Amino acid sequence: MADAGRHFTTTVPHLARTSQILMKAICALAARHLSGTSGYDSSLAERYHEECISLLIPALNDPNVTADETMLAALVILRLYEHLQFSDLFQGHHLLGTSAFVRSVMGNTVPDCSHGLQEASFWGYFRQCLYVACVNCEPLKFDISIYQIEMKLSTPCTATLPTTEEESKWCKWITWILAEVVEFCFGPQGPLMTLEEAQSSWRELVSKVDMWESNKPSSFQAIAFLDRDPEKHRLFPLRWFGNEWHGKDVLKRKVRILLRTY
Template identity: 35%
Template sequence: MTLEIPKLATTSPILLQAVVSYAASHIQDRSTAEEAHERCVRMLIVELSSAEIANDTAVLCAIVILRVFEQLNVAETGTDAEHHLSGSSALLSKSQGYTIDPASPGLREAAFWIYVRQCLYNACVFQQPPNIDLHHELSPIPHSWDGPSRLRSETAWANNITWICVTVVHFCFGKDSNEPSARMLKWQELSTLLESWRNTRPDTFDPIWQSAEPTDSCPFPEIRFIADWHLMAFGFYSLCCMLLLIYKPAPRFAIRRVQRRMSQTDTAVIGHARALCGACWYAPDTVPSSITLCHTAFIWGPLMIDRTEQEGVIKILERMEQRDKWPTAWIVASLKEEWSIT
């Protein structure tokens, strides 16, 4: 996608303006970014009347890039209008049809999976169901391939855990009125699906190195992966584990007692959080995984009570805004308030 977008932008005015708006925003040239954004939106409105828009790869990519532009311009409060996220669901779903091949390497498919990850971001931050049509079916089911097809296999496994994460997030944050027994059955189904992915995925997804002990320079365990998509898959797997632990159907109090001891569930959740923090600490160039860390912080943040670890999380987030221009100041402010850091 990185190589194809610039080439495609030379023949698509809509995509070109979307790229300019993103690039200008990234270097904080606000006037150029806003002008390109407005031109792109005007052209996009005209294209929306076309019956073939769902098959226009350049337009689909432009919509996804416009969504990233929105995320880069989130206010300090974290308020996100989601203009292009809310308007993209039907269009990007239609571009895939009912059945989605998780191994497909096409640009249109890449745009769809980026959109899916964008949905997960807001779903976790605001604890709401993701704006995704769950009626899609992934086919064929990923399996291990060798030789030239190995990369397609790994693409399928990475996209598969992303889709599992969508179903888990929808289960946890959706407004499902099913009776407790039905929800418990669904929880067990998702737990089995998640562990099946964990037990059958290629061993290339395992960390190439891990150390359980923190070091003087990092308060989290050191975890390293071979490829970016392995780390991204690890992030979504960790998110699924945390959510299924927290949202397992069971009687619970509406308010948690302040200063109570960590429960067994809390300890398991924070274990996954520490591992994700460690993996992101040692892979600052894998920006999508750091973005996953950003929105998962709203799941596990209150459970991280060690001050050194809290400062480590803040360091990761501040580094991300400084290096990658991803807005994290509002997340840092929220965490500092939660942790009583002045």
Template identity: 30%
Template sequence: MCDALKHFTFEVPQRARSNITLFNAIMALSARHLSRTSSFNTFVADRYYQTCLQTLIPALNDSVAINDESLLAATIILRLLEELNIPITGDDPRSHLFGTHAILRAVQRRYDLNPVDTSFRQAIYWAAFRQELWISLMTQRPFQLHIFEADRSIEPANDSTWADRTIAHVGDVIHFAFGEGKHSISRFNRLMEENESWRKRRPDSFVEFFYRRDRDGSGRNFPDIRCHADAHVMGRQYNILARVLLVVHNPTIPQLGPAHKKAKMEVDIQVQEDVRTLVGVALSNERAFPASLVACFAIALVGDRFTNRQDQSQLREMLIKTETRHGWPTKAARSQLEEVWEWNGH
């Protein structure tokens, strides 16, 4: 969604004309998506998946294959297919991935030796990077895959670069939240400053064209926030998601006494506001469908902090809507939240 040249939209299908492994990966993912969003036969996806593995796995045993961009693209596509079979929470996806992590680590070693790559390979790296974000969030483990040294500056650049910077920032925040440095106040302050600097220094093109506090005037609904391009939508989503993680893992919050209760209340208010914004952006820019996935991850992670029944109902509906429209599994997250909320359908 943040690739200005849209390699996976335009180049990957063309490459699939002459690469049977890539072709079968595309067909497998497409069939899996259809089976999760309609009555399409589930076994069609399984057949293409197995057929793809028959040519992909032997090829990846060859060190030369690491240089084959079409095979790397096929690996990324199959990895996404495998993620579609894993709940947002409640499972460890690493045991399901047939070896793509090891493959990408080999790619990382290659990059370390030769960091100059084509724009298509860079797009593949970013796709792998985003996939690792989701895995880290699902397992609440440190971010482990660092294929390349991403741009983290706030210097002038095109909109795609600004959006990519927020993705790299989320990786840093996840490592802080779930890694060894999670108690470092100096690291927290630096990440929070980076988060705010992105919002202050981003191009004016990222500012929404239309904003309304809530969609129906009720005062208790998600905002209507309409952006211009996909990169603007996703840049905003990743920046807010990072802030949610930082606010929740703030090491300066008092652990005991009245000050703890007050600080926790302030955190909950900020988190609820950010989640409402994430959902509002997703609903207002439905063409950028990954925005819904970002919103659902936030709901799964911090939805327990919502105590108002109407809020809970709308968040639950967002999870259902995302799974129905896009096939992304949210049932486990819904079940966990319903238990916390003591949900009975009313």
């Protein structure tokens, strides 16, 4: 989501032709999905996963193997497999200690729209870390302090029809703001801050989400709305958006809930 180039749809299948690690990661995830939606043999997913891990772990530990976007994409796919496969909220499995590998590929700067699959893989991995932190109410297993990201939140998006690249940036900005809020709420620095420091940080985060909401592209607005109706077993309101990543607008609600709670 928020990948304007849809690289996991268009690029990854072609790279899998020449990468056994990537091919087995794809097969593991596909088999896991089929086993959960049909009578597909779940042991096949486990076999593909084990075969992929047996190739990936030595490669990650081999100083002669160059870390590249193909391995990073495989890592993202394998983490998604493990999220589906294991029920203990993803603690203690093979791929939790991989942030150093991500940093070796990415450096310290969050990639922009010119980085293709590398950028898509970074944000996929980042969202996985963020999801686990939110579910477990714990700090990110991802040090956001070492990364540099430029968010032009004070500059309104005035285009009537924004480009997909521009919309993608705004999606990533609200995702990053949510990560900052998670660190504020659950991170190790929280208990060490004075009351004045905590209040200042809280106000800064509120200001960021306010600017994001005020200046985001108008295309992020829902195009249709249906209110909740318990009598029709519709317990929550429904919203329809023009594009899948416009649904990222809901992240601002998560941000505000966390800031109000903590």
